[in-house]
Amino acid sequence: MMTKVIEVKDVWKAYDTLEVLKGISFDVFEGEVKVVFGPSGSGKSTLLRVINMLTPPDKGEVLLRGQSLMDPQADLTKLRAHIGFVFQNFNLFAHLKAIDNVSIGPHLVLGKTKEEAHDIAFKALEKVRMNDWGHHYPAQLSGGQQQRIGIARSLAMNPDVILFDEPTSALDPELIGEVLQVMLDIAKEGTTMIVVTHELGFARAVADEMIFMDHGVIVETGTPQHFFQNPKSERAIDFLHKLEVLYGQAETDIES
Amino acid sequence: MQEAIGLLDILLLIMIRGLSTTLALTLISLLFGFLIGTGLALMRVYGPIELQWVSIGYEKIFRGIPLLVLLFIFGAALLGLFTWAGSLTNAVFVAAVFALALRSAAYQSELFRGSIMSIDPGQMMAAQSVGMNQYQATWHIILPQALRLSLPGWTNEYAVVIKDSSLASAIGVAELIYQAQAFTLDYPALFLGIILVIAIIYFAFTYPVTKYVGESMTTKLRELGLGGGK
Ligand SMILES: Nc1ncnc2c1ncn2[C@@H]1O[C@H](COP(=O)(O)OP(=O)(O)O)[C@@H](O)[C@H]1O
Ligand SMILES: [Mg+2]
Numbered sequence: 001m002m003t004k005v006i007e008v009k010d011v012w013k014a015y016d017t018l019e020v021l022k023g024i025s026f027d028v029f030e031g032e033v034k035v036v037f038g039p040s041g042s043g044k045s046t047l048l049r050v051i052n053m054l055t056p057p058d059k060g061e062v063l064l065r066g067q068s069l070m071d072p073q074a075d076l077t078k079l080r081a082h083i084g085f086v087f088q089n090f091n092l093f094a095h096l097k098a099i100d101n102v103s104i105g106p107h108l109v110l111g112k113t114k115e116e117a118h119d120i121a122f123k124a125l126e127k128v129r130m131n132d133w134g135h136h137y138p139a140q141l142s143g144g145q146q147q148r149i150g151i152a153r154s155l156a157m158n159p160d161v162i163l164f165d166e167p168t169s170a171l172d173p174e175l176i177g178e179v180l181q182v183m184l185d186i187a188k189e190g191t192t193m194i195v196v197t198h199e200l201g202f203a204r205a206v207a208d209e210m211i212f213m214d215h216g217v218i219v220e221t222g223t224p225q226h227f228f229q230n231p232k233s234e235r236a237i238d239f240l241h242k243l244e245v246l247y248g249q250a251e252t253d254i255e256s
Numbered sequence: 257m258q259e260a261i262g263l264l265d266i267l268l269l270i271m272i273r274g275l276s277t278t279l280a281l282t283l284i285s286l287l288f289g290f291l292i293g294t295g296l297a298l299m300r301v302y303g304p305i306e307l308q309w310v311s312i313g314y315e316k317i318f319r320g321i322p323l324l325v326l327l328f329i330f331g332a333a334l335l336g337l338f339t340w341a342g343s344l345t346n347a348v349f350v351a352a353v354f355a356l357a358l359r360s361a362a363y364q365s366e367l368f369r370g371s372i373m374s375i376d377p378g379q380m381m382a383a384q385s386v387g388m389n390q391y392q393a394t395w396h397i398i399l400p401q402a403l404r405l406s407l408p409g410w411t412n413e414y415a416v417v418i419k420d421s422s423l424a425s426a427i428g429v430a431e432l433i434y435q436a437q438a439f440t441l442d443y444p445a446l447f448l449g450i451i452l453v454i455a456i457i458y459f460a461f462t463y464p465v466t467k468y469v470g471e472s473m474t475t476k477l478r479e480l481g482l483g484g485g486k
Contacts (some may be wrong), residue, residue, distance in 0.1 A: 054381055082386025091378035094480050095401045108396065109387035139481025157386060 003030040004066070005161050005192050011050055011060035018045045021057065022216040026053045028161060031190040032176075035203040035224075037241060038213035044087075044196045047213070048163045051194070053085040064162060081109050084154030084162035089170050090146040092138035098149045099125065099134030110157065117229075124152040126181045144175030148182055155186065162186075164195040198243055206227065212236045263446050266439050267453050274435035275457060281431055285356035289417070290410075292357065293364030300365065301372050302394065309385065311365065318362035324423055326355035331427030345430065352424035360417055364406075367413065371405040372398060377451040404473070405482055411469040415462045422458075432457065 006028040009231065013021040020043045020085040028034055036044050049055035051062055051077055053069050062069045067170055093101050103121035106112045125131040128148035138146050147167055152161045167183070180202050187193055187206040197203065203210055204224045212220045212227070212235070220233045231237050300311035318326075330338075331351035338347040338354075374397050383393035425434035436454050440447040 049381075052385055054384060077384075077387060077389045080385060083385070085382070085385035088383065089376060089378060091376070091382035093382065093402060094381065094482050095397075104396065105386040106387075108392055110384055125329055139479060153382075153386065 004028070005030055005064070006051060007048075007063040007066075008051065008193070009061040009063070011057045012054065013046055013050055020216050021050065023060070024213075024216075025060075026193060026211060026218065026221070028192060028256070031192055031207045032116045032188050032192075032208045033193045033195065035207040035210045035238075036194065036196045036213060037198055037203070037210065037243075038170060038219075040174075042213045044213055045165050048085070048165050048194065048196060051233075052080050052085055053161060054085075075107075081105070081157055082160045084157060084159040086147070086150050086154055086162060086164045086167050088166045090138070090143070090150045092146055092149055092153070096135065097117065098130060098136050098138070098141065101138070101149055102152045105153065105157050114125065120156050121152070124156040125149075127155060127186070128152045129178075142175060143171045144178045147179045148170065151179075151182055152187070155191075158204045161192040161194065162175075164193065164197065164233055166198070168199060188218050198246075200224075200240075200243060212239070214239070221252075262443065263449050264442065266446060266450065270432065270435040270439065270450065270454070271457070273430060274432035275435055276423055277349070277429065278431040279461070281352055281356065281421045281424060281429065282414070285353050285360055285421070286414060287416055288353065289355035289360030289364050293363035294368055296361060296365035297368035297372060301370050315362045315365055318359050321359075323355060323359055323420055324426060326359055327352060327427050329333040329356045331424075331429075344428075348424075348428045350484075351427060352429045353423070356417055356421060356424070360413060363413055363416075364410070367409040368402060368406050371409075374405065375401050401480075401482060404477060404480065407473045408470050408477075411473075413465045415466050418461060421460060450479065 004027050008024055008026050008028075008112075011021050011024045012019075024043075024047060024095050026034070035131065036047065038044060053062070064082060067079065068074065069076065069079055079148055080171045086107070092098075093104065096104065099118065099121050102124050103114075103117040106120045107114060107117035110117075122131060122134070125134055129150050130145060130148050130152060133141060133145060138149070141149065151162075151167075164183070168179050171179065176199070180199060183193075183195070183235065184206060189203060195202070195207075207224050209221055210224055210227050212231075212233070220227075220236045222231070226235065227240060231240060296311045296314055299307040303311070331348050335347055335351055338350045341347045341350045350375065379397050379401065380393055383397045384390075388396065420434040421431060424431055428434065430438075432454050436450045440450060
């Protein structure tokens with residue numbers, strides 16, 4: 001019933017002498033939405049890059065549906081195709097039109113024909129409400145539109161889990177809503193997601209569990225209710241207070 | 257009157273024989289320079305350390321030797337290597353292609369390497385997280401962008417090579433300058449007219465091309481959000 005999609009087991013990572021991750025462990029179940037938050041520099045991005053092995057950890061293990069990504073026998077390229085990644089600064093392929101950004105994965109990696117890949121891409125674009133913009137180059141699109149293409153690019157691979165690294169923090173405030181709305185939609189459809197974000201409204205709406213990180217360790221975990229009503233640790237209380245001053249209350253309205 | 261007609265006839269001959277040789281020499285050298293230069297740049301960026309040294313060494317050597325010296329090396333000292341070309345005319349032509357192409361490769365390699373290095377590392381990360389392997393990511397994502405970024409520099413290289421191809425006259429390649437010199441031996445009085453027209457020809461085949469390609473590429477690159485700042 002409760003299938004583990006991702007298992008992070010005692011992961012450590014240092015850059016030279018700088019310890020960035022110091023023993024991180026958690027599981028992500030099928031259909032679950034995990035929200036990871038914490039101060040800048042606490043290791044959130046590194047954690048996401050460790051999960052899809054763009055940054056292999058020094059110690060510890062990451063499993064995708066029970067299969068270790070650290071296994072020397074594992075075909076990392078193949079396993080990575082099952083893990084979507086949405087970047088803070090979009091990282092769309094600059095020389096490809098929106099539709100080709102989305103179809104190139106299914107075509108090259110999943111081996112679909114050009115037509116099949118195009119159909120898959122079109123459906124993914126519909127999901128993020130960008131189907132009218134397929135023939136535009138990334139540079140011709142707004143940040144919010146680019147990020148929605150980035151989400152479509154992940155969706156088109158039909159991944160087991162999608163990792164989001166602060167997907168709205170590079171956006172102008174008026175563009176954040178359209179991206180969060182798309183993320184809410186796919187969360188409600190049962191997409192398994194690990195989302196690094198400080199959008200507390202989003203967390204409140206769909207997070208099954210929130211993970212508060214600081215200085216490379218998980219300080220506190222709990223449901224959104226837990227964090228918004230009675231967070232335990234001093235650091236979490238402090239940080240949530242700062243967020244509220246910065247971004248407003250968690251009640252921030254998002255249509256659902 | 258007689259002389260004016262003579263000048264026009266001569267110019268026509270120079271144009272037909274010389275210009276076609278100049279253009280062939282330029283384009284063939286650029287093409288081979290491009291192929292070799294691309295290979296060198298890929299070795300330098302993606303290759304193991306040994307190949308990187310080969311590439312670095314190559315660039316240093318071929319950028320450090322004057323073109324005229326290279327032309328004498330291939331077109332005189334090593335001319336025997338090119339006897340397969342058939343006639344002497346062909347042999348010196350091939351020798352000139354070697355000199356121009358090998359030198360251009362060194363510059364094109366550096367140009368192309370700079371473009372590869374300037375691609376945002378996020379592009380490679382994104383490609384890998386879609387599940388592409390290194391080879392696919394390089395071939396489908398990095399290199400197409402690097403090629404586009406290189407085009408303005410490449411038109412510049414074209415301008416350099418077409419003008420430098422004139423040095424091939426020194427080893428007897430019958431390009432524009434060689435033809436001009438040949439005729440001025442017989443008609444010294446026409447020298448100024450001939451050389452002026454030749455200057456105009458070089459200019460006509462350099463400036464509009466670099467201007468047009470440069471401008472259209474800059475527009476295209478801006479459309480793609482590549483180069484020229486974010
Ligand atoms: N590639 C890297 N090389 C060296 N240091 C890095 C690298 N990536 C991240 N760091 C450092 O690791 C720490 C954690 O970074 P990061 O994971 O980006 O944190 P967060 O996403 O929580 O802001 C920071 O101090 C950052 O400077
Ligand atoms: Mg980060």
